[in-house]
Every structure is written in structure tokens, then in C-alpha cells.
Amino acid sequence: MVDLKQNLMNVIKQALNETFGLIVADEMIAIETPKDKEHGDYASTIALRLSKQLKSNPRDIAIKLKEKLEKEECIEKVEIAGPGFINFFMKKDSLTKIIKTIIELGDDYGRNLSGNHEKVMVEYVSANPTGDLHLGHARGAAYGDSLTRVLSFCGYDVLREYYVNDAGHQIDVLAKSLFLRYKQAFNLEVNLDEIGYQGKDVIKLANDIAANEGDKYLKVSEIEAIEYFKNIGIDLELDKIKRDLDLFRVHFDNYTSERSLYKSNKVKSTLEKLENSGYTFKNENALWLKTTDFNDDKDRVLVKSDGSYTYLLPDIAYHADKFDRGYNKLINLFGADHHGYIARLKGGLKILGYNPDNLEILIIQMVRLMENGQELKMSKRTGNAITIRELCEDVGVDVARFFFLSKTLDSHFDFDLDVARKSSSENPVYYIQYAYARMCSVLKKNSSFALKDVYKLLIEEKEISLIKSLSEFKDLVIDIARTKEIHRLTSYAYKVSNLFHSLYNEIKFIDEDNQEVTAERLALVKATSIVLKNCLNLLGVEVKESM
RNA sequence: GGCCUUGUAGCUCAGUUGGAUAGAGCAACAGCCUUCUAAGCUGUGGGUCAGGCGUUCGAGUCGCCUCAAGGUCACCA
Numbered sequence: 213m214v215d216l217k218q219n220l221m222n223v224i225k226q227a228l229n230e231t232f233g234l235i236v237a238d239e240m241i242a243i244e245t246p247k248d249k250e251h252g253d254y255a256s257t258i259a260l261r262l263s264k265q266l267k268s269n270p271r272d273i274a275i276k277l278k279e280k281l282e283k284e285e286c287i288e289k290v291e292i293a294g295p296g297f298i299n300f301f302m303k304k305d306s307l308t309k310i311i312k313t314i315i316e317l318g319d320d321y322g323r324n325l326s327g328n329h330e331k332v333m334v335e336y337v338s339a340n341p342t343g344d345l346h347l348g349h350a351r352g353a354a355y356g357d358s359l360t361r362v363l364s365f366c367g368y369d370v371l372r373e374y375y376v377n378d379a380g381h382q383i384d385v386l387a388k389s390l391f392l393r394y395k396q397a398f399n400l401e402v403n404l405d406e407i408g409y410q411g412k413d414v415i416k417l418a419n420d421i422a423a424n425e426g427d428k429y430l431k432v433s434e435i436e437a438i439e440y441f442k443n444i445g446i447d448l449e450l451d452k453i454k455r456d457l458d459l460f461r462v463h464f465d466n467y468t469s470e471r472s473l474y475k476s477n478k479v480k481s482t483l484e485k486l487e488n489s490g491y492t493f494k495n496e497n498a499l500w501l502k503t504t505d506f507n508d509d510k511d512r513v514l515v516k517s518d519g520s521y522t523y524l525l526p527d528i529a530y531h532a533d534k535f536d537r538g539y540n541k542l543i544n545l546f547g548a549d550h551h552g553y554i555a556r557l558k559g560g561l562k563i564l565g566y567n568p569d570n571l572e573i574l575i576i577q578m579v580r581l582m583e584n585g586q587e588l589k590m591s592k593r594t595g596n597a598i599t600i601r602e603l604c605e606d607v608g609v610d611v612a613r614f615f616f617l618s619k620t621l622d623s624h625f626d627f628d629l630d631v632a633r634k635s636s637s638e639n640p641v642y643y644i645q646y647a648y649a650r651m652c653s654v655l656k657k658n659s660s661f662a663l664k665d666v667y668k669l670l671i672e673e674k675e676i677s678l679i680k681s682l683s684e685f686k687d688l689v690i691d692i693a694r695t696k697e698i699h700r701l702t703s704y705a706y707k708v709s710n711l712f713h714s715l716y717n718e719i720k721f722i723d724e725d726n727q728e729v730t731a732e733r734l735a736l737v738k739a740t741s742i743v744l745k746n747c748l749n750l751l752g753v754e755v756k757e758s759m
Numbered sequence: 760g761g762c763c764u765u766g767u768a769g770c771u772c773a774g775u776u777g778g779a780u781a782g783a784g785c786a787a788c789a790g791c792c793u794u795c796u797a798a799g800c801u802g803u804g805g806g807u808c809a810g811g812c813g814u815u816c817g818a819g820u821c822g823c824c825u826c827a828a829g830g831u832c833a834c835c836a
Contacts, residue, residue, distance in 0.1 A: 239776065242775095242776070242778095244775070244778080245775080246778095246779075247774095247779085247780095247781095247782085248779075248780080250779095251779065255778090255779090257777095257778060260778075260816070260817080263816070264816090270816075293779075294778085294779050295778090295779085295816060295817075296816090297778075297779065340836070342836095377836065380835080380836055381835065381836070382835080382836055496834085497834090498834050500834090509761065509762070509832075510832085512834095513833090513834045514834095515834085516834040517834060518834080520834090522833095522834065522835085522836090523835075523836050527836095547830095548763070548764070548829085548830050548831080549830065549831065550831085550836095551762080551763045551764085551830080551831065552762070552763080552830095552831055552832060553831095554763090555762090575763070575764075577763095577764060577765080577829080577830080578764095578829065578830065580829095585770095618772080618773095619771095619772070619773090620772095620773090621764095622764060622765070623764085623765065623772080624764075624765060624828085624829055624830085626771075628770095628771070631771080631784095631785080634798095635798065638784075638785060638786095639798085640784075642798055643784090643798075643799085645798085646796080646798050646799075647799090649796070649798090650795080650796060650799085653795065653796055654795050654796095655795095656795090657795055658795080684775095687775095688775085691775075691776095695776095697775095699772095699773085700773090700775085703772095703773060703774090703783090706773095706783080706784085707783090710783085713799055713800065714799090714800065714801090716795080716796095716799075716800080717791085717797095717799065717800040717801080718800080718801095720794075720795065721795060722795050737795095758796080759796075759798065
């Protein structure tokens with residue numbers, strides 16, 4: 213079926229064509245849902261927008277259109293208001309058509325093909341395997357995961373990618389730290405200043421290794437030992453990260469390691485291509501890339517004077533490789549502390565002949581954990597930065613995910629632990645899950661809902677509001693895939709829950725004396741539960757049938 | 760100083776490609792359970808949308824300036 217909004221759009225287009233001989237795009241017509249119900253079920257500002265082009269008063273334009281628009285079957289009446297708004301009042305039963313659609317589609321309601329099977333690679337988290345995931349990673353993990361769910365729901369062919377920085381200096385620091393802690397496990401004296409990673413997690417890993425492997429790495433050469441600790445360190449840290457991500461319900465399709473880019477010669481061949489481009493130059497024995505030609509504020513070093521590579525070079529190689537793997541649409545989530553990196557990365561890609569506009573970089577602003585109105589910087593238990601695992605154990609996965617997703621990426625995020633810990637109305641997650649549980653409870657009591665094209669008995673104002681909200685879900689999802697504004701899903705889930713709770717308190721769904729009304733109302737409950745579940749599923753928040 | 764982000768009710772935040780009288784939650788106050796889960800509902804009060812100028816039929820939304828907060832400016836990753 214064609215949805216109501218699209219149908220209205222078509223009707224307006226036809227009226228414009230017949231009246232003024234104009235052909236306009238959908239975006240121009242801009243069907244809105246007015247906040248005030250006095251302004252109808254839907255409204256269009258098309259008359260205002262065309263005023264200049266038609267050199268005519270917008271009210272006059274609207275009046276000319278009105279007559280044709282009113283002939284449309286699903287429209288009850290059309291009103292011209294204010295400077296030239298066209299307000300549509302729909303026939304009640306045409307609004308209720310969506311209920312059958314929702315129930316029939318079930319889990320697939322809202323699913324669409326706006327992505328047109330386009331291949332898109334989304335890279336997020338990508339934390340170095342040198343320690344635990346902290347709250348900044350958690351925001352990125354929740355966001356990236358939800359975004360990929362939305363994109364996939366909208367018919368994009370999505371790859372979830374994690375980049376493992378396992379070749380740089382920080383891995384050497386990890387290996388050395390592990391080695392020294394390993395020595396300590398055998399009561400050998402070490403210079404504590406040489407331990408780059410002082411955290412207790414490293415001590416634990418070293419002790420585990422000592423317990424499993426014994427003292428055999430005290431007997432080999434230091435080079436051999438460090439090589440071992442490098443490999444085992446990466447493996448163990450990455451395992452830990454994967455376990456924490458699993459707890460957080462975040463799963464990747466692919467892990468690409470930096471070392472693999474070296475092994476496959478991607479880094480070297482990228483360097484050669486850059487050198488051949490004419491955009492490199494030598495200065496004080498280092499090789500520089502002239503990124504200032506591409507909006508960067510200074511040129512960047514590719515190869516240091518000691519012959520080793522900077523992080524930039526393998527990263528350019530990595531992103532070139534992403535394009536080479538057949539993805540023309542790349543999305544990266546970067547922490548706000550990396551924003552300065554964008555220009556040089558895109559510059560490098562441009563030099564290599566890729567279109568940097570196909571790489572969309574979303575910046576995640578910082579997260580602060582708040583308790584009793586004060587920033588909580590360190591875990592009281594471990595003394596380190598607070599990890600995803602600790603947060604999940606404290607407030608639960610659902611709450612953590614929902615909170616992270618409830619604000620725009622652009623906002624600096626204060627995560628309020630006090631609210632997150634409450635299992636009450638102050639906490640929106642419980643409010644929403646409770647709404648869902650109530651729906652299930654009603655349907656458990658009586659599941660004989662009616663499945664019909666129109667529901668003529670759903671005439672309460674609150675019933676109509678709820679139905680209209682349910683019909684917005686698909687457009688919302690499509691819009692979010694475009695704008696990446698995931699937080700709008702949390703607002704939507706709240707709004708639907710709110711409308712339902714309100715309705716629940718106003719009417720009885722089950723009326724033993726009126727089977728007909730009961731059957732129609734139960735259909736609305738069923739449809740609402742489907743939409744809410746689909747919405748929460750995109751957020752990665754679980755529904756509960758009872759609470 | 761350059762660049763990125765933010766500034767909306769006492770607090771935390773929404774605000775649909777610029778639209779009609781700026782909205783929620785919390786906090787405050789007053790009500791609602793013999794009834795499908797009160798983890799809920801209903802009502803009241805609360806605003807110089809940081810400030811200024813501009814763009815236009817119309818600006819919280821777009822542009823410029825000022826102020827304030829966070830981030831960032833390595834041959835680190």
C-alpha cells in the first residue's frame with residue numbers, strides 16, 4: 213500500500229500540475245505533521261514556498277489548490293490557515309489503515325530499501341589492544357552498532373569493521389610492560405619506571421601468562437621474549453575487548469589488523485604511490501606529505517628521520533584498502549580528540565585518487581560520568597578509567613546503551629549514574645520497557661485482536677494520536693539512515709510509550725460487554741507493541757514481556 | 760592564536776530539509792488504584808532560545824561578530 217503521506221504528496225503534485233502547470237519535487241512539498249491538532253493531521257507549506265516563483269499571494273495559491281485537493285478520497289477537509297498553510301484533515305478510518313500493515317509485516321514493519329543495497333563500511337570503536345574499553349569507546353560502540361542496525365534495516369549492505377592498531381609504538385610499550393610484570397611474577401627486580409602501562413590489568417595478564425607458561429621466557433633472549441609478549445599481549449587484550457563488546461551486544465563482521473597491512477605490502481605500495489604523486493618532500497631526513505594543499509593546517513610526516521613510519525601512513529593505506537575492497541561509502545566514528553586528523557587523512561586519499569567525500573567521518577564528543585553532581589574520573593575499585601564492563605555491571609546493558617544513544621553525537625555527554633541506576637519513572641528505559649510489558653500483559657489476557665482494513669471504532673483522540681505516531685516509524689527510520697541522528701529513535705520510543713501509557717489510563721482495552729471494540733483496540737495494542745519492539749531492536753535495547 | 764563541538768525552563772535534554780502559541784523528563788505543588796501491571800496517569804507553575812547584527816513572507820534552526828564551556832593543534836597512536 214502507498215502510505216498516506218506519499219499519497220498526499222502525489223495528490224498535491226497533481227493539483228500543482230493541473231492548476232499551474234508546475235512539476236515539483238517531493239522535498240519541495242514538505243508534508244509536515246503539525247504540533248497543534250487544530251492545524252489538521254498533515255500540513256504543507258507548498259503555497260508559501262511557491263509564492264515567489266508564481267509571483268502570487270500564498271493564500272491565493274492555496275485557495276486555488278484547495279478545491280482539487282478536497283476531491284481526494286481519504287481527505288475529510290482542507291483548510292487554508294495563517295499566511296498560506298494548507299492543512300489536511302484526514303478521514304479517521306483512512307488513518308487506521310496502518311494497523312493492518314503493521315500487524316501483517318511484524319518484525320519487518322519499517323524495514324525498507326531506501327539504501328538500495330549500497331555497500332557501506334562502518335568503522336567504529338577501533339580501540340588499541342593495549343587496555344580496557346572505557347566510556348568514550350562505549351558511546352562509539354553503542355552508536356556505531358545502532359547505526360549499522362538502522363542502515364541494514366534500510367537496505368544498505370553493511371560491513372561492521374574494527375581496525376586493530378597492533379603495529380605501532382604502543383604495542384612495544386605493552387610488550388615491554390608485560391615482560392617486566394612477568395619478571396616480577398618470579399620475584400625478579402625490575403625498574404618500575406620502564407613500565408609504560410602501569411594498570412592492574414597488565415599485572416593480571418602477566419600473572420596469567422606466568423601461571424600458564426612457567427618461566428620459559430626468562431630463559432630465551434630478550435628480543436625473543438619481547439616478540440612473544442607482543443603477540444600474546446595483542447591476543448589477550450583483543451580477546452578481552454571482544455568479550456566486553458559481546459557483553460555490550462556489539463559485534464563486528466571484520467577485524468583488520470595494522471600488521472596485516474604491512475604483511476600484504478599495502479603500506480609500502482601506498483608509500484610508493486604517494487611518492488610518485490609529487491606531493492611528498494624530504495626535510496631534515498624525514499619524508500613529508502604536502503597535506504596543506506588539501507585544507508590541512510600543516511604538512512605531515514610519513515616517514516620519520518629514523519626510518520620508521522608515522523601512524524598516518526598505514527592509516528592512509530588502510531582507508532585506500534577499504535575503497536579497494538569495493539566499498540564506495542565509508543563511515544568512520546572518531547572521538548573528538550581525533551578531529552584534527554580528518555584533513556590529513558582525506559588529503560592523503562585525495563592524492564591517491566580516491567574521492568574523500570565518500571568517507572564520512574562522524575565525531576563523537578566526550579563523555580563524562582557524573583555521580584552526585586560531580587565528575588567521576590576513576591573507578592573506585594580499580595583506580596583506572598571506568599570500563600564498559602564496570603558500567604554494564606553497574607547500570608545494566610539496556611540502560612547504558614539507551615543513555616548513550618539518547619543525545620546527539622554533537623553534544624558533550626554527561627552520563628548521570630544516579631538516574632541510570634534508578635529503576636523508576638525517572639529512568640526512561642524502565643518507562644519504555646514497562647509500556648511494552650503492559651501491552652504484552654493485555655494481549656496475554658485476551659489475544660483476539662481484529663485484523664481488518666479499517667478500524668471504525670477507534671475514535672478516541674488518544675487512539676488517533678497513537679495511530680499517527682505508529683505510522684511515522686518508517687519515515688523516521690529512513691530519515692535517520694540519511695542524517696545519522698540515532699537519538700531520534702530514543703525520543704520516538706519514549707513518545708510511543710507515553711501515548712500508550714496515557715491511553716492505558718484513559719480507556720479499557722478489554723471490554724467484556726463489547727467484543728467489537730475490544731477486538732479493534734487489541735489490534736492497536738498489538739500494532740503498538742510491534743512498532744516499539746522494532747524501534748528498541750534498532751537501539752539494541754531488549755524488550756521484556758513482563759516486569 | 761588556528762580548527763572542531765556546545766550554549767534552549769532550577770537540573771538533564773528534545774525541537775522533523777527555516778513554519779503557526781518553543782516542548783518532554785526530573786525537581787516543586789495538587790489530584791487519580793475494588794477495574795487489562797501505580798515502574799503508570801491527570802493538572803498547575805516555570806523561558807531575554809548566551810548576547811548583538813543580518814538574510815526573508817517567516818529564524819531556536821541559516822550567515823557574520825562578541826562572550827562563555829569542552830576538545831585539539833608531535834618525526835604519539
